[in-house]
Amino acid sequence: MFDIFDFLTYLNTHGKDTTYSKIIIFLLTRTEEIPALTISEIADRCFVSPATLTRFGRHFHFASFADLRDALQQLNSLTPYSGLRMNEKDFQLLQKDPKAYLTSYSEEITASIQDVLGTIDIEEIDQLLHRIHTASEVVLIGYSATLELAKEVQTSFLSSRKILYIGETEQLQKDLIEHLDEQALIIVISSYGTLLTKNPALIRTISQSSADSIFITQNTKNTLTNQFTQTIRVTKENYVQIGSYPLTFFFDYFTRRYVSLYD
Known part of the structure; x- marks a missing residue:
């Protein structure tokens, strides 16, 4: 595709x-x-x-x-705004009343952050952070915006002398995964589960790995999440217009919590 x-x-x-x-x-x-x-x-x-x-x-x-x-x-053939997670109604509102659009946009961001606060299980996250701390190796997998988010997570963990590995290409990702042992951990970050359908070969490589795999996402109904050892959803609702804001907020907490536990 x-x-x-x-x-x-x-x-x-x-x-x-x-x-x-x-x-x-x-x-x-x-x-x-x-x-x-x-x-x-x-x-x-x-x-x-x-x-x-x-x-x-x-x-x-x-x-x-x-x-x-x-x-x-x-x-x-796509409209100029289709790649910006906007529908025609939102686009027309932005053209006619930018202040109203900005207000609506900010309200959705605020609602998504409140959703994260009500959804995540602190004990579950602490358990995952412990697994990261004790893992022989940790590989982060992301795509597009979540790949950039994974890089930010990688940099933040480095302050605690924990190196997480990222493959920026499909081949590098596969090479990293294929060499993991059962003490390693794979963390896949995807806002809406697009990565699962875009790259089925990579998902098969992950599911066949000896390492446990954790899928972290915003609310998604994608049935392919059963390919992972564990799935963590950081929101109960989908927030299409605002992209990865909920995941960004979650991982900001995630990395700070790790430092507070293991620095």
């Missing part, structure tokens, strides 16, 4: 002057032109060969460049 984040991750980790980065920049900035261009015409615009474009598509798991073109066309 195509995800624009895959392109951005490549761009952010390889720089803008590599061959594939130049192709990505062209494709993302000329999406309206792509449907009318042949693979040879796109190759000419990117100063590469058609064969390079084919290899590019396969690198990002497309069976053919035609499949990549179709995915980009679907991306082009």
